[in-house]
């Protein structure tokens with residue numbers, strides 16, 4: 001009897017296949033060799049026929065050299081932290097690709113001298129918020145707060161309301177972050193009520209600044225009172241306002257969401273925000289405010305450790321100057337239009353013998369902000385068993401399980417991905 005294992009094609013034979021060789025050129029030889037050796041093992045274990053090895057290798061090759069896989073966000077949560085928060089606009093993606101090579105991020109092409117890093121992104125941010133005397137960009141909002149604490153309150157006190165001691169997620173807490181700089185937190189007021197007078201009583205020679213934090217992932221309702229930015233701006237120390245989501249101007253659909261322009265107009269000395277929540281850009285921390293304060297932040301030694309990559313600068317500038325972002329499009333999605341898309345998707349599924357139903361749904365802004373705000377949306381409802389298979393598909397589609405149904409909410413799915421969704425569901429059918 002011949003040993004069937006001898007029929008398994010050798011690694012060099014598989015690698016010599018032109019399609020595999022082409023993949024090795026883009027993915028790297030080592031990565032492709034790993035796929036080959038895993039496939040050979042499956043053949044040795046009798047899981048696949050020796051003659052199917054080449055085919056299985058080709059099917060098993062990843063789409064790219066990174067293990068991160070694209071996901072269709074059908075969760076109905078627009079800014080989903082676990083799915084990488086804001087998806088970038090096509091303009092921002094193009095900018096990232098262009099900046100990925102060598103680029104003039106810190107170079108003046110006119111005279112060949114050194115230029116200020118990321119000036120295009122900073123100019124775009126300043127233009128987007130004309131009320132800011134100065135702007136700066138760091139790694140994320142947490143880094144922006146860290147830099148404020150390091151610069152304005154080393155060994156001193158930060159006065160903050162007990163109602164605004166926020167845990168951002170994954171166990172990270174803003175009070176711990178601030179305390180890690182050596183600053184001391186001076187908590188004032190109570191969980192549900194804090195007045196300007198509470199802050200005023202706590203302010204003394206040791207105060208570095210007053211911090212107001214937007215409760216972006218929870219709500220305190222009922223018998224409540226909070227000090228306004230305008231009220232706190234009257235105090236004799238700098239007021240730093242962490243608005244969280246990165247709205248630069250008020251948005252009519254999110255009346256309770258603070259924005260940078262209004263906070264500055266109301267007297268905040270500095271505003272901090274994330275770039276990858278409602279702003280719809282890359283992960284970044286935005287700092288906007290009084291020119292002299294921003295300059296101090298920029299010159300702090302730690303600023304270098306918090307600075308952003310050229311890819312971030314490129315994506316941020318394109319987000320600020322470019323077309324409407326996917327996040328904003330999702331936020332403003334028209335429910336009737338979503339319904340029309342859902343009907344079309346269900347019709348296509350019916351043609352493949354799959355019974356999807358169009359159902360009304362409620363989307364959310366997500367960890368990015370606006371807790372409790374429900375956005376009218378529409379979903380394609382499938383039996384719950386689809387959820388796992390869709391998640392494991394290529395591309396992965398992540399929906400929401402509600403009462404034994406797998407809902408594919410279309411709010412955060414760009415229309416150009418509808419065909420992908422149909423195809424992904426069909427493959428699971």
Ligand SMILES: *Cc1c(COP(=O)(O)O)cnc(C)c1O
Nearest residue numbers: 140141142168214216243244274
């Ligand atoms: C999200 C958030 C943060 C953390 O922002 P990152 O950009 O993730 O560091 C801080 N404060 C508030 C109010 C937030 O909403």
